Amino acid sequence: MARDEIEQITGLTTNNLDAYWMPFTANRQFKKDPRLLVKAKDMHYTSADGRQILDGTAGLWCCNAGHGRQKIVEAVQKQVAELDYAPAFQMAHPKSFELAARLAALMPDPLNHVFYTNSGSESVETALKMALAYHKARGEGSRTRLIGRERGYHGVNFGGISVGGMVANRKQFGAMLAGVDHMRHTHGIAGNEFSKGVPKNGIEYAEDLMRLIQLHDPSTIAAVIVEPVAGSAGVILPPEGYLKRLREICDEHGILLIFDEVITGFGRLGTPFGVDYFDVIPDLVTTAKGLTSGVVPMGAVFASSKVYDAFMTGPDHLIELFHGYTYSAHPLACAAALATLDVYAEEELLTRGAKMAEYWQEALHSLRDCPHVIDIRNIGLIGAVELEPIAGEPTKRAFTAFLKAYEKNILIRTTGDTIAMSPPLIISESEIDTLVGTLRDVLKSLD
C-alpha cells in the first residue's frame, strides 16, 4: 500500500517509518509496503486498508480468547482508573494475590506458587535463576549446568538464548551463558511424517539426557528446560512417552524439570496446560501469552512447593529471592488476567480445543496433496504445514506463502519453511474451513 494511502487511512502522523526498529522483522521489506492492523474483534483483525483479516495465529500465539472481549476490556478500563500502578517489592495490591490463588488452582499439586513477570522471556530467566538458586539454597551449589534442546525457543534474553537452540536467535550474539548443553530435537524422526497428534517414534531421544548426566555427573546439573511442544521452531511434537521419560530421569538424579508453556499454556492443546495433556508434573512452569489473552503483557512462573519452600528459610525479615521486575504483578495485567480467566471459565475455552481438535486435524491434513508440502503436524489447536525449501533460498517459499495469505485475508506465521497456525480458541468450524481453504489456494499458487 502506498505511503500516502497509509497516512490517509490510518492517520499515521509521520512520514518517518525509520524511527521504529521492528522486532523479528525484515524491516526494509516491511517499510516498503507496511502491513498495518488498526482494529480487532473476536476472530478478525481490520487492516489499515479496511480488510477483515482472519487471525490464524491468535496474534502471536497469545490471543487465546480472541480479540476485543468486552469483559477483559472493561476490567482493564476500570483498573487503570482505580489503581494504575502499585509497587510489588515489599508492597502489593489485592488482585495479585487473588490471581495467584486462581492460577495455582488451575495447576495440579504441588505447583502451588506463582511468580509474576512481564513476558515469556522474563518467565524463562526467572525459572532458570530459581533453579540455580534452589540448588544453592539446598547446599548443592555445584549444580550450575542447564540443559535445553536443539531448536528450543525460550525467548530472547541471555538465559533463554543460551538454553534455546534456534541458530538464528543465537549466532548474532557471541558468547552466552557457560555450562549449557542441548539434547537433540525430535523433528524429522523417520516414520513420524504426517503424524496426527503425538508421533509414535523417538522416545529414545530422551536418553540424550542420560548421556549428558553421564558426561557431567548429576552433581553439576541444575535443570532441564523443554517446551512440551516446540512452537517457534515449527511445531515439533514430543514422541509418545518422551516427556514422562525426562521426568523419570530428572527424578532419579535430583535435576529440576522446567516446562516452558508460554505457547502450550492456557488451553492451546485442548487442556489447561501441557502438564495436563501429557500427565507430567514439572518442578517449574513458565507461562505468558494466553495468561492475559495478549491484552496486557504478563508472564507467570509456577513453582512447586519443593522449590518455593527451599527459599523460605532463615530470618523472616530477609528477602528470600533477589529477583523481580518493576512491573511484576502490574495491576492492569492482573486485572486483564483475572477477566481472561473468567472468559476462559464461562466459555470453557481451556478445554474447547479438545472438542475442536479432530475437526482441526482433518482440515489440516487435507492439505497433504498440495504442492511442496513435506509434512503436517498438529496437536490441540496448533497446526504446522512444512514446505520443501526452494534450493538455495531457505525460508523464501514460506515467507511468500505468508505474504500471499495476508493478501487473501488470513494471518499465518512462518518459521523456516514451516507455516504455523494457532488460532484463537473461539474459532468455529466454518472459520477453520476458511483458514485452511484459503491456505490451500495459497499453496497451489506457489512456484
Ligand SMILES: Cc1ncc(COP(=O)(O)O)c(CNc2cccc(C(=O)O)c2)c1O
Ligand atoms: C516457549 C516460549 N518461551 C518463551 C517465549 C518468549 O516470550 P516473549 O516473546 O513474551 O518474551 C516464547 C515466545 N514465542 C513466540 C513469540 C513471538 C512469535 C513466536 C513465533 O513462533 O511466531 C513465538 C515461547 O514460545
